[in-house]
Amino acid sequence: MDGNQTSVLTRRNFLVTGVTAAGGFIIGISALPHLAHAVTVAAQPWNDGEGHNPHEIDAWIAIDPDDSVLIRYQRSEMGQGSMTALPMLINEELQADWSKVRIEYASPNRNLREHKVYGDMYSHGSRSVRASQKKMQQVGASARMRLIAAAAAKWGVPAGECSSVNGVITHASSGRTMRYGEVAADAAQVKLDQEPAIKTPDKFTFAGKPMPRVDVARKIDGSGKFGMDAQVPGMVFAAIRQCPVPGGKLKSVDESAAQDAPGVIKVVKLDNAVAVVAEGSWWRAKKALDVLQPEWDVGPAGNIDSAQLSKEFYAALDDKATVARSDGNVDQALKAAGKTLEAVYETPYLSHSPMEPMNATVQFQGDRLDVWLGTQDALDATEDAAKAAGLEPEQVYVHNGFVGGGFGRRDANDEVQQAIAISKVVQKPVKLVWTREEDTRQDKFRPHAVVRYKASLGADGVPSALSARVVTSSILKSAGRPSPPDKVEPMATAGIADIGYGIPNVHVDAVIKNTHLPVWFWRAPGANQHVFSMESFVDELASAAGQDPYQFRRKLLQGKADWLKVLDTAAEKGDWGKPLPKGKGRGIAICTDTDSLCAQVAEVTVKPNGEVHVDRVTVALDSRYVVNPLTIAEQCEGSVIFGLSAALYGKIEIKNGAAMQGNFDTYRMVRLAQAPKIDVHLVPSGGPKWGGAGEPATPPIAAAVANAIFVATGKRLRSLPIMDHDLSSSSA
């Protein structure tokens, strides 16, 4: 790490100038003296009872007589760090002693029973923090005001004469003090006439500083419980094979082959799947399942393959499209232009592949259903489970674990519905675990997309027009809430329609072409693939104009201070313009996503045999505001790796209607040996909207790398993954 950095880690530094040291934002434990790792979360992050605690001030906060503070967290912790960030926002106002705080998940069941006291509970769209920021502050401010009011009443003084800090209330003129724990029971009875005002972010004294994650201690010794770690007395294990062609049905299966295998209790037939249930271990169920030879009714989808889908998507480029954005008159500008460029880009289906394969454990007890799983939306899971079980949502208790990776996958509840169906058949508690192969092949994929770009360059080398037509599938239709036909869903053109460049004539439209393959939200939906094509095409324009790709972008972003700041930071910290030896190149890309801005510079080596290694990535992120700079930096690092696996290796190919890739031997991931050095620079610009942090660093990496490869080799990549291209020096 950069030794100079820790000394300037002040809130002001983050909020005003962001993180600027070379080395990026790296916090050693020495920078976080007594605060480090004091906050705890139980091994089981869920509340096992009805979601209550005897020392509650309200549904969010309980304070024991010994001053320990319980804060409830209503969203999911899947690695994004919000289980730390949201309680930080509460404590910004509450002013408790952070070292005495412990955190647990809010109960979705209690939420239902108590008029949605916790509100929504989802974690997607990089909204965990920004959708709750004001509410969290209000929760903290209210509790503090009630604590102060209770102390003031005891002392017989006006509350306005009292204040509190670090868990201690003080009456200034008399010098009397009282601890939160002494007055919490009284505070629970206090009703405020009016809610206290909350701080504006510039007044933060606690949030904005780097804080170690509360869940780390549970993730280094095996104690932290994930969904798959649930252990229920009497539970049996289920393995499942679903029809390999999405939409297909189970026609028949000869159960006898599995029935006599050790431990097997039952072969369960579902509409589109067969499951084997065994006692003793999941392995028994899986092994018995492997010998079954189910027959599937796959319909015409059983003839579809990737080549055909690609052809159809290309052909659809000339279909009638729906307009997402139209400025000026692109057709006229293209006709009038001296120089025009056209290029078509293609990006493949991808699987989410979280490290914890899909799973759910369910137990019926009379008219009560308990569900253990890792979900990105415990409230939605409760409602879906109730539907599947034929119960009221209030009869369902979802116990969310630490979530072993989400990336958008863990909110469809297909695994929950299956576990419920199987448990109903065998009349026992069931733990259903998908194999890795099922997890990959039965995913709801990142869509396939083909995009045709056209642009004109004026005599001055500045683009006068840009048009883009996207052919892709509807994520919202898969999710059961399609846009009306005259409206393009935002994901279809994200990363294109929202470019920051000042081009007078812009036309972006989309042709929605749905297939039998379900498509879904995948980290930075839409942008994760369209920024690759958009920012590669911008590089093509820069090249055609004979201009430096960074300076070309700068010109097009004139007057947009926030975009320029992000672009300049990445370029400056990424050593843009410094000479590199032959075989190496630097590429740059920028985008907006989840109301944040992100630019990246990638430094790449292409060996003579065509092997690509990404050596270094510099990230600049403007998330507008910062609650925990440590977790934001971690999210940027992780997003780069996530996007890089997709860029280098990621593709789900379809043969006979089914996904071919199954496990990590065929669906390859970046490992340590391929991981670049990553520097993250936070440049929050403030303003009316908060930006997200979990996703916006995913989209730029593919373009930054492809643009760097162009510099290193002269080869322009118009499709992913990169591994499918011959980049050897002997190739044309």
Place this chain on the structure above:
Amino acid sequence: MITLTVNGKQHQVDLEPDTPLLWALRDAVGLTGTKFGCGIAQCGACTVHINGQAMRSCSVPIGRLEGASITTIEGLSPDSKHPVQQAWLAEDVPQCGWCQSGQIMATVAFLKQNPKPTDADIDANITNICRCGTYERLRRAIHRAADLMKA
């Protein structure tokens, strides 16, 4: 019945000899810190120590393990203060955390063989997959752990 010695304790396991150690640990012994990621020794989430060697437990049948000494993440240290765990905490490594038991177990065995590793040594030997992409911090934590173990 197969007798497994896990973290110094003997466990009678009533499963078939071809059962992978991973599932015996999780389902019969009741230790869930060892994680399932792929089932084909590709990702390393299930890494444990067998007689001190890092092994991917999804691919080791228990029939071969009578008399072997097995260490899981739960048995790495009595107080979660093994230098590698301390380094992980200090560098704030885990995100989702699912792969981290395996990363830690792989690192502990690796550092015994390579007490002073270079980045290249680490790249060549720590091959576990982390889907959250914690590699930057993971690499720093490995160096930090090496320093702590020297001290």
